[in-house]
Amino acid sequence: MASLEERIGLLRKGAAVLAASSDEARKKALAAMADAIDRERDAVKAANAEDAEAARREGTSDALLHRLVFTDSKIDSAIDGLRQLASLPDPIGRVREKRELDPGFILEKVTFPIGVIAMIFEARPDALVQIAGLALRSGNAVVLKGGREARRTNRALVSIIASAVSGVIEGEWILGIESHEDVDALLGMEKLIDLIIPRGSNSFVRYVMDHTRIPVIGHSDGICSVYVDASADADMALRIMIDSKTQYPAACNAAETFLVHRAIAPVLLPAMGEAFGRLGIVIHGDEETARLIPSAIPATEDDYHTEYLALECAVKVVGSIDEAIEHIAEHSSHHTDAIVTSDDGAKRRFFQEVDSADVFCNCSTRFADGFRFGLGAEVGISTSKIHARGPVGLDGLMTTKWLLSGNGETVAEYSGQGGKRFHHKELM
Amino acid sequence: MASLEERIGLLRKGAAVLAASSDEARKKALAAMADAIDRERDAVKAANAEDAEAARREGTSDALLHRLVFTDSKIDSAIDGLRQLASLPDPIGRVREKRELDPGFILEKVTFPIGVIAMIFEARPDALVQIAGLALRSGNAVVLKGGREARRTNRALVSIIASAVSGVIEGEWILGIESHEDVDALLGMEKLIDLIIPRGSNSFVRYVMDHTRIPVIGHSDGICSVYVDASADADMALRIMIDSKTQYPAACNAAETFLVHRAIAPVLLPAMGEAFGRLGIVIHGDEETARLIPSAIPATEDDYHTEYLALECAVKVVGSIDEAIEHIAEHSSHHTDAIVTSDDGAKRRFFQEVDSADVFCNCSTRFADGFRFGLGAEVGISTSKIHARGPVGLDGLMTTKWLLSGNGETVAEYSGQGGKRFHHKELM
Numbered sequence: 137m138a139s140l141e142e143r144i145g146l147l148r149k150g151a152a153v154l155a156a157s158s159d160e161a162r163k164k165a166l167a168a169m170a171d172a173i174d175r176e177r178d179a180v181k182a183a184n185a186e187d188a189e190a191a192r193r194e195g196t197s198d199a200l201l202h203r204l205v206f207t208d209s210k211i212d213s214a215i216d217g218l219r220q221l222a223s224l225p226d227p228i229g230r231v232r233e234k235r236e237l238d239p240g241f242i243l244e245k246v247t248f249p250i251g252v253i254a255m256i257f258e259a260r261p262d263a264l265v266q267i268a269g270l271a272l273r274s275g276n277a278v279v280l281k282g283g284r285e286a287r288r289t290n291r292a293l294v295s296i297i298a299s300a301v302s303g304v305i306e307g308e309w310i311l312g313i314e315s316h317e318d319v320d321a322l323l324g325m326e327k328l329i330d331l332i333i334p335r336g337s338n339s340f341v342r343y344v345m346d347h348t349r350i351p352v353i354g355h356s357d358g359i360c361s362v363y364v365d366a367s368a369d370a371d372m373a374l375r376i377m378i379d380s381k382t383q384y385p386a387a388c389n390a391a392e393t394f395l396v397h398r399a400i401a402p403v404l405l406p407a408m409g410e411a412f413g414r415l416g417i418v419i420h421g422d423e424e425t426a427r428l429i430p431s432a433i434p435a436t437e438d439d440y441h442t443e444y445l446a447l448e449c450a451v452k453v454v455g456s457i458d459e460a461i462e463h464i465a466e467h468s469s470h471h472t473d474a475i476v477t478s479d480d481g482a483k484r485r486f487f488q489e490v491d492s493a494d495v496f497c498n499c500s501t502r503f504a505d506g507f508r509f510g511l512g513a514e515v516g517i518s519t520s521k522i523h524a525r526g527p528v529g530l531d532g533l534m535t536t537k538w539l540l541s542g543n544g545e546t547v548a549e550y551s552g553q554g555g556k557r558f559h560h561k562e563l564m
Numbered sequence: 565m566a567s568l569e570e571r572i573g574l575l576r577k578g579a580a581v582l583a584a585s586s587d588e589a590r591k592k593a594l595a596a597m598a599d600a601i602d603r604e605r606d607a608v609k610a611a612n613a614e615d616a617e618a619a620r621r622e623g624t625s626d627a628l629l630h631r632l633v634f635t636d637s638k639i640d641s642a643i644d645g646l647r648q649l650a651s652l653p654d655p656i657g658r659v660r661e662k663r664e665l666d667p668g669f670i671l672e673k674v675t676f677p678i679g680v681i682a683m684i685f686e687a688r689p690d691a692l693v694q695i696a697g698l699a700l701r702s703g704n705a706v707v708l709k710g711g712r713e714a715r716r717t718n719r720a721l722v723s724i725i726a727s728a729v730s731g732v733i734e735g736e737w738i739l740g741i742e743s744h745e746d747v748d749a750l751l752g753m754e755k756l757i758d759l760i761i762p763r764g765s766n767s768f769v770r771y772v773m774d775h776t777r778i779p780v781i782g783h784s785d786g787i788c789s790v791y792v793d794a795s796a797d798a799d800m801a802l803r804i805m806i807d808s809k810t811q812y813p814a815a816c817n818a819a820e821t822f823l824v825h826r827a828i829a830p831v832l833l834p835a836m837g838e839a840f841g842r843l844g845i846v847i848h849g850d851e852e853t854a855r856l857i858p859s860a861i862p863a864t865e866d867d868y869h870t871e872y873l874a875l876e877c878a879v880k881v882v883g884s885i886d887e888a889i890e891h892i893a894e895h896s897s898h899h900t901d902a903i904v905t906s907d908d909g910a911k912r913r914f915f916q917e918v919d920s921a922d923v924f925c926n927c928s929t930r931f932a933d934g935f936r937f938g939l940g941a942e943v944g945i946s947t948s949k950i951h952a953r954g955p956v957g958l959d960g961l962m963t964t965k966w967l968l969s970g971n972g973e974t975v976a977e978y979s980g981q982g983g984k985r986f987h988h989k990e991l992m
Contacts, residue, residue, distance in 0.1 A: 152893065156917050235938050241927070243937055248919065250949050330949050345777050349770075351950040372972040379974035465580065487967050489584050491676065499669070499970030508978070509671055509966065510663050510988035521678050521758050521963040522779040523951040535949040538937065539915050542927030544800040546807035550936070560938035 140321050143311055144279065144328045147252050150307035151277035155249045157305050159226035165272055165304040166222040170215045172300035173265065173293070177211055183292040184261060191285045199386070204285055206261040214265040217513055221273045224512045227530040228275050234563040238556065241542045242563070247534040249275035251330040254322055255515070256344070258335060259283025264290055266513050268297050268310055274533040277309040279322060279329065287314055323348035333528075335516050353528065355519045357443045358388030359469040360501045363460040363486070365477035366399035372498065373400070373476040374407055379500040380474065382415055386445050388517060389472050389494075389504040393440055394451045395460045398424070401453050405429050408451075417447045424453035440467045457482050461489050468492060471519050472504040493519055493526035568749050571739055572707065572756045575680050578735035579705035583677045585733050587654035593700055593732040594650040598643045600728035601693065601721070605639055611720040612689060619713045627814075632713055634689040642693040645941055649701045652940045655958045656703050662991040666984065670969045670991070675962040677703035679758040682750055683943070684772070686763060687711025692718055694941050696725050696738055702961040705737040707750060707757070715742055751776035761956075763944050781956065783947045785871045786816030787897040788929045791888040791914070793905035794827035800926065801828070801904040802835055807928040808902065810843055814873050816945060817900050817922075817932040821868055822879045823888045826852070829881050833857050836879075845875045852881035868895045885910050889917050896920060899947050900932040921947055921954035 138146075154162075173180065184206040191201055233245040253276050257263050264282050271278035282290040294312040301309070313319065322329060326349045333353050334344045341354035362380050364373040380391035396404055401424065409429030412419055419425070420439040421432035432451065439450040440463070454460045457475075464473050474496035475486040483497045494504040504527060506514020511529025518524045524532035550556045566574075582590075601608065612634040619629055661673040681704050685691050692710050699706035710718040722740040729737070741747065750757060754777045761781050762772045769782035790808050792801040808819035824832055829852065837857030840847055847853070848867040849860035860879065867878040868891070882888045885903075892901050902924035903914040911925045922932040932955060934942020939957030946952045952960035978984045 349773050375972060375974055379976050383975045494966045496968045499968060499973040500975050502975035503968055525963050526966045535953050538922045538954045540924045540927060540931055544803060545927040546803055547811045547928050547930035548807050
């Protein structure tokens, strides 16, 4: 059996083949993946049943079991997702800049796959299918480390996917790994792996960053806030607050903090207290909040730095949009922050001055998601400012190359007095 | 005196002011910088004379002295560069994607400054001016650590620049640091600094990467190659080879390796041997090369992995473009690689299959440069595949934000059967 390093070395060669493959071949390969998963559905479900049984024996939480079980409807969605990926425009070779340096001397900046990407993700078989599809569509080879609890399902899926694609595109491009030792070994392979995308807890993402020189796209906490401006429609504000908090409280894009302008607080906060109380949401509020929501627990500074991921939130009354923007700058994790307002000036200021991956106006923070954004699928949500920020789709899996096409030009000709001069004419 | 951390904390606040400043204000500030440097030219030159005097006393190399001395003509160019930056289109707020998720529910991806950037660079006062100008134009605050030998000049320049800009834009946005202790402290400030751009030796870039969690854009070796295809015009090939090797041998974009197709070797190599001999360039060649260039030293495998940065090169005869592409995949540092050919198919394959930051056809590798590319100025050349690749101009100093503008939409409305559906209509 080849070593991990040798196997990833093969992926590097496969990545070059994939990067040079045609749009048509990659579309065909995605269709083959979809067909094969459909055809081998029983084998996948049998492996998944074993995983689920083992997880139940180990007393795994209901939440994890829920993510782990690969139901027919989840399989259908995963297959659907692959077909949708095939319908997206080819992400390879898109011209991002085009400039004539001098007549006939043409520079282009074009998109190109990153190479070999390692993805580490939770025990969700549908995530494996989605990630494999994104990698193939974008021409990248991929090393997959899924959650341990899903290992039998993952093994079955990787084998089905690899074999389906091998009929269309030659070479190794997908590799499943399982052990922590393999993950640790991988973190040291900076010459073979171009990018690591870890999903999971903050502490895990931090562990990865601390143990590798390979670039990492990760995400930190989602301490998201909704600021309700003086001019907001109170009904709309409450609807957005409820959706942001309760539509899926465990998601990173769920709201944790609500900032309410003093002018609207007397109307909004009592209604909020009643609605949130009915929904079983615990409120930590400052003194002004407590006066309007008697059930609120006194908030500490810590509450405004907390990602509850549960039916719990922090509320603060602010005197101005400036105070709200300042609070967000100091407390938000710069993931997703929203304003509710009917004042265009306030919206403009919020959009300009709040420095978060996603800045929303008059809608729920829960819209921060690759599928909802129309990116087809998402690899994850990045809170980094480098390379990709916010929901990361195919775009985040691409790099660029500069292509310069000349007719024998030398730099010497363009040097010194009396030399040729660049005319730098934009062609797009 | 405030601690380094406090001073960088002030930069973070200043960065927010700068990011929200108008295009006009930033243009005016660049003009003020240019005017002030012109006005204070004598003070700058006096500080620089002290630096040069001290460097001479310490027996500094001529090459370093040459970079250090800030002549009137270099000052003029630096001032010119600032005025050119002002003439470039505003890099802030450019719309990169625009999509309607549903009627009236609009998503935009717009460019935004990264925040606080730390730049570490060599003893070149003109680099300081250029970097300060790029930071200001792009709305980023900047921590500057220039070469120790230029410290008096750097101090004078930072003070002149800060004071000129303070008349236009409020707040701290530029900070010069000098000691290695300050650099080490800075590497730990992941909450205050968004990006580090180190220029310098590979070992220094690696040191930075190993000692920080802050994202780093660095560059590794420039082992660049020129492949001369069977179909090449031999005269053009020789001209490009000479320029790529000799126009500035110490640059990272100078060629180190020449790959010559067997079919053109009998014509090209003897001419190359003669021309390179005349120019004093040492050739390390394989056996086939040695047969056609008797003066060639036998090449070892190491020679094809060497960045000479001098009048020295490695030559290899290859049997096909495939062999050339494979050699580049295994030996190049993926900085800049060029083909000389008159065959469009060969050019296409080279452009598609060579995975380097810059891939050129029929021109010198020395064109890999931000100014020559028309980027206005460059922060450096990145050999990373993440965020920015190749010459990095204003674009590399920007991140993006997603702005979503709705009318009270909630995710609950878009969920489940019978829920609303996104229509995801592209608006650009």
